Amino acid sequence: MKRVVIIGGGIAGLATAYSLCTAETAGTGLEIIILEAKKRAGGHIQTETEDGFIVEGGPDCFISEKPWAMALCRKLGLGDKLLPTNDRLRKTYVLSRGRLHELPEGVILMIPTKIMPLALSTLISTKGKLRMLLEIFIPKRKDKSDESLGDFVRRRLGAEVLDKIAEPLVAGIHAADPDTMSVRSSFPKFVELEEQYGSLIRGMVRRMAQFKKHAAAKNTGSGKKMTMFVTLRDGMQELIDTLVEEIKNKGVKIRTDTAVKGIEKTKDRRLRLTLNKGRNILADAVVIAAPAHAASCLVEGLDKGLSQKLGEIAFTSTATVTMAFKKKDLRTPLTGFGFVVPRSEGRGIMASTWSSVKFDGRAPEDSVLIRCFVGGAKSGHLLDLNDKEMTDMVRGELRDILGITAEPLFTRIFRWMKAMPQYTIGHEERVAEIEAKTAENPGLFLTGSSYHGIGIPDSIHGGEITAKKILSLLSE
Numbered sequence: 001m002k003r004v005v006i007i008g009g010g011i012a013g014l015a016t017a018y019s020l021c022t023a024e025t026a027g028t029g030l031e032i033i034i035l036e037a038k039k040r041a042g043g044h045i046q047t048e049t050e051d052g053f054i055v056e057g058g059p060d061c062f063i064s065e066k067p068w069a070m071a072l073c074r075k076l077g078l079g080d081k082l083l084p085t086n087d088r089l090r091k092t093y094v095l096s097r098g099r100l101h102e103l104p105e106g107v108i109l110m111i112p113t114k115i116m117p118l119a120l121s122t123l124i125s126t127k128g129k130l131r132m133l134l135e136i137f138i139p140k141r142k143d144k145s146d147e148s149l150g151d152f153v154r155r156r157l158g159a160e161v162l163d164k165i166a167e168p169l170v171a172g173i174h175a176a177d178p179d180t181m182s183v184r185s186s187f188p189k190f191v192e193l194e195e196q197y198g199s200l201i202r203g204m205v206r207r208m209a210q211f212k213k214h215a216a217a218k219n220t221g222s223g224k225k226m227t228m229f230v231t232l233r234d235g236m237q238e239l240i241d242t243l244v245e246e247i248k249n250k251g252v253k254i255r256t257d258t259a260v261k262g263i264e265k266t267k268d269r270r271l272r273l274t275l276n277k278g279r280n281i282l283a284d285a286v287v288i289a290a291p292a293h294a295a296s297c298l299v300e301g302l303d304k305g306l307s308q309k310l311g312e313i314a315f316t317s318t319a320t321v322t323m324a325f326k327k328k329d330l331r332t333p334l335t336g337f338g339f340v341v342p343r344s345e346g347r348g349i350m351a352s353t354w355s356s357v358k359f360d361g362r363a364p365e366d367s368v369l370i371r372c373f374v375g376g377a378k379s380g381h382l383l384d385l386n387d388k389e390m391t392d393m394v395r396g397e398l399r400d401i402l403g404i405t406a407e408p409l410f411t412r413i414f415r416w417m418k419a420m421p422q423y424t425i426g427h428e429e430r431v432a433e434i435e436a437k438t439a440e441n442p443g444l445f446l447t448g449s450s451y452h453g454i455g456i457p458d459s460i461h462g463g464e465i466t467a468k469k470i471l472s473l474l475s476e
């Protein structure tokens, strides 16, 4: 029986195992083992419940437009548990000059699709609005080389949009610096829109119309309204728990608390993994579904060049700090999904999600749940704060920005060290080189959010593609 060992029990590793054990050709009989360093599977996906609150430590949702996460949920029988965002309450604010301003309705990521809300917005100056609208007339870039997101936004929409919208949104999603990020790898859609329509605004308006049509058709079928972001009723952990149960039922072995230390080739062309606790395990195929920095250490003895290339992918650290409050203790009700904070405001938090407004069932009726993001590309040092200092800092920010002076009912801090891969300029070429070098090591595969998309749907899709490659290799 051939043995596949998957290193890392995050969503990418679990999705790889699921695809392997449910593939039509799986009947050939594979032994599939997942080795996970931590005491639990799930990686960044971690939900905790406390007194009727649902607290997400890592991701709180996924994008529905990329179909792979929705499809996996449905295959796992979680279709009825999919929970849309409360879009009737959808509003995002941006902190500017110490005050919250509503992100104009119709601004998708940073692209305006509606004139009136933009015209009435207090966020952007008149000059900035005119510059934004000028985008329609700016010719597309002829040079096909990679470009930073910062340069791309300055070129197409102007510096004010970069400062007040793009930079804080990107900090919230990627914990990244737009001036080092590759636009092609981080926001391929933007490059595609420029390429196809010659303008982001024109392209986004067309795409939105198509999305609405598509969503309407789907909603008619299921009776459930689909939104751009969705989660699961009992939290994202439900996806992990169901997936783990399903693959275990299909014979996949999951060994937690088992860190892999290194990989080497054997004389009979198999791979030998050294584990903590001084043990070894042999495999016919090995999938490294751990982040690139961990993969770099794992392959050091196997392939120095590959190890070095993997080490070139940078990561930032981030923390989520969630606080619960009684509604009556808030001076003003929370009316929206939260706010983002431009770096130029000089604050300690990057963004804040009002979780109990964004999704139903995140807090009891009389309470609210607020989650703040700390750290990222420019403020990684804040992760050094101890829990008390971090709590005090976040409480200070909520007092200054939202006027909340009440003691939180509870606070939960999750620290994610070297967790967010940075798709910096040249990422696509770097990944191509990594993949070419990986292919020189038969039986070795890499997957996960370090390479082809940082979100959950991409991580699942990557796992599915990896499973196909393994099955093809092992059937040779």
Ligand SMILES: Cc1cc2nc3c(=O)[nH]c(=O)nc-3n(C[C@H](O)[C@H](O)[C@H](O)COP(=O)(O)OP(=O)(O)OC[C@H]3O[C@@H](n4cnc5c(N)ncnc54)[C@H](O)[C@@H]3O)c2cc1C
Pocket (backbone or CB within 6 Å): 007, 008, 009, 010, 011, 012, 013, 035, 036, 037, 038, 041, 042, 043, 044, 045, 057, 058, 059, 060, 061, 062, 063, 258, 259, 260, 261, 289, 290, 291, 294, 298, 318, 319, 320, 416, 419, 420, 447, 448, 449, 450, 453, 454, 455, 456, 457, 459
């Ligand atoms: C705070 C935060 C918020 C996020 N929000 C969202 C969101 O709302 N929506 C979204 O789509 N995405 C979001 N993401 C990104 C999302 O979490 C990732 O895309 C996804 O979880 C990556 O999964 P993965 O399996 O590639 O990696 P991971 O989840 O990092 O899993 C890798 C696993 O490998 C294990 N491992 C590492 N080294 C070893 C070793 N040597 N031996 C054995 N095991 C090892 C680790 O312990 C870990 O469990 C967020 C990320 C963070 C940090």
